[in-house]
Amino acid sequence: MQNVYTVAQVNAYIKNMFTQDFMLQSLFVRGEVSNCKYHSSGHIYFTLKDEKGAIACVMFAGNRGGLKFKLENGQQVVAGGIVDVYEKDGKYQLYAKQIVQEGAGYLYEKYEALKQDLAERGMFAEQYKRPIPRYNQTLGVVTAPTGAAVRDIINVAKRRNPYIRILLYPAIVQGEQAAQSIANGIRALERQGVDVMIVGRGGGSLEDLWAFNEEIVAQAVFDCSIPVISAVGHETDHTIIDYVADLRAPTPSAAAELAVFDYGQVMLALHNGREKLVKRMGAVVAKKRQQAERFALRYRLQSPESRIRDKRLFALRAEEELQRLMEEKIKDNRHILALYVEKFKGLSPLAKLNQGYAYVEDKEGRALKKLSQVHPGDMLTISVSDGKVLVQVKDKLSPIKAKKERTDDLRGEIC
Numbered sequence: 001m002q003n004v005y006t007v008a009q010v011n012a013y014i015k016n017m018f019t020q021d022f023m024l025q026s027l028f029v030r031g032e033v034s035n036c037k038y039h040s041s042g043h044i045y046f047t048l049k050d051e052k053g054a055i056a057c058v059m060f061a062g063n064r065g066g067l068k069f070k071l072e073n074g075q076q077v078v079a080g081g082i083v084d085v086y087e088k089d090g091k092y093q094l095y096a097k098q099i100v101q102e103g104a105g106y107l108y109e110k111y112e113a114l115k116q117d118l119a120e121r122g123m124f125a126e127q128y129k130r131p132i133p134r135y136n137q138t139l140g141v142v143t144a145p146t147g148a149a150v151r152d153i154i155n156v157a158k159r160r161n162p163y164i165r166i167l168l169y170p171a172i173v174q175g176e177q178a179a180q181s182i183a184n185g186i187r188a189l190e191r192q193g194v195d196v197m198i199v200g201r202g203g204g205s206l207e208d209l210w211a212f213n214e215e216i217v218a219q220a221v222f223d224c225s226i227p228v229i230s231a232v233g234h235e236t237d238h239t240i241i242d243y244v245a246d247l248r249a250p251t252p253s254a255a256a257e258l259a260v261f262d263y264g265q266v267m268l269a270l271h272n273g274r275e276k277l278v279k280r281m282g283a284v285v286a287k288k289r290q291q292a293e294r295f296a297l298r299y300r301l302q303s304p305e306s307r308i309r310d311k312r313l314f315a316l317r318a319e320e321e322l323q324r325l326m327e328e329k330i331k332d333n334r335h336i337l338a339l340y341v342e343k344f345k346g347l348s349p350l351a352k353l354n355q356g357y358a359y360v361e362d363k364e365g366r367a368l369k370k371l372s373q374v375h376p377g378d379m380l381t382i383s384v385s386d387g388k389v390l391v392q393v394k395d396k397l398s399p400i401k402a403k404k405e406r407t408d409d410l411r412g413e414i415c
């Protein structure tokens with residue numbers, strides 16, 4: 001017999017064939033869980049089956065970190081890993097590295113993966129969030145043309161502001177074409193230049209809302225230059241665009257509340273503001289009028305005319321006082337002058353002349369006080385009370401000789 005191999009050789013050969021098959025090194029298998037056992041070592045042994053077959057599976061303890069739920073019989077799951085042969089018993093099995101639940105569970109895993117990826121790319125960062133304009137005139141809405149969501153948005157928007165302009169893009173919000181339709185609607189309303197945009201729909205299951213978890217929609221919201229409000233489902237529903245949008249509203253009605261200002265409240269605020277402004281202006285005017293009156297009084301008291309009038313009155317009174325003081329001074333000085341006049345009268349040469357005295361001057365007009373000032377032959381002027389006498393000196397006598405001559409004359413008169 002030729003080409004006889006051992007069991008181990010055959011199993012090794014088959015294992016090598018599995019190893020060289022690229023597809024078997026990374027594949028996902030969908031099926032129902034059965035024969036699920038958690039081993040004490042931490043490994044999980046189970047079988048995936050469908051209506052036509054079954055495959056043995058194992059998830060080692062080291063890979064259980066990626067399992068987000070408890071694996072149980074009857075669950076529909078998608079297991080990803082490699083298919084390989086266990087040489088000891090020659091059986092092949094799926095070595096699972098990750099397991100996600102089919103349906104809602106699978107979508108949730110996909111949702112979490114995309115959420116983490118977009119977060120790492122910075123699409124949820126606050127610095128990219130734009131404020132919602134306060135007084136919008138044109139509202140863009142991307143949603144289904146029928147249904148409660150669009151009716152709620154229109155009713156709330158018109159109730160808050162009857163003059164708001166609403167542009168509706170009738171998008172497909174569920175199904176395979178929904179994501180592309182929603183992205184197209186966002187770009188179309190952006191080209192129309194609306195002031196703010198609402199993107200959303202009414203409530204539903206995770207599958208119904210899945211279009212708003214697609215990357216193409218998230219990218220359209222992120223790239224949009226118009227502020228976007230996400231309004232998908234109910235308050236408890238969260239989609240990817242809730243994190244990308246500039247603002248999340250819990251419901252479509254709440255989105256309309258956030259996007260459209262309340263016209264009535266604005267008018268009431270304007271009315272109240274006008275009344276408050278009138279009151280404040282009245283108070284300011286009254287205050288300024290009082291200030292003006294004080295300034296006018298101060299101006300009258302401190303104006304140049306008033307000051308000139310005061311100075312003129314002061315000058316008149318000063319003039320009167322000066323005149324009075326001058327008159328008193330003149331009166332006092334006149335009295336003193338009269339005393340000096342009376343005193344001078346006693347010392348006046350004229351008065352002396354009237355008493356029989358004479359005043360003698362030489363030819364140069366100098367008063368003669370001594371004999372040494374004259375000489376015989378000099379011309380002298382003698383002033384008397386009623387005129388002057390011109391004489392010529394014949395001789396001069398010393399005081400002794402003159403006294404003797406007067407004495408002799410007196411004797412001769414007595415004899």
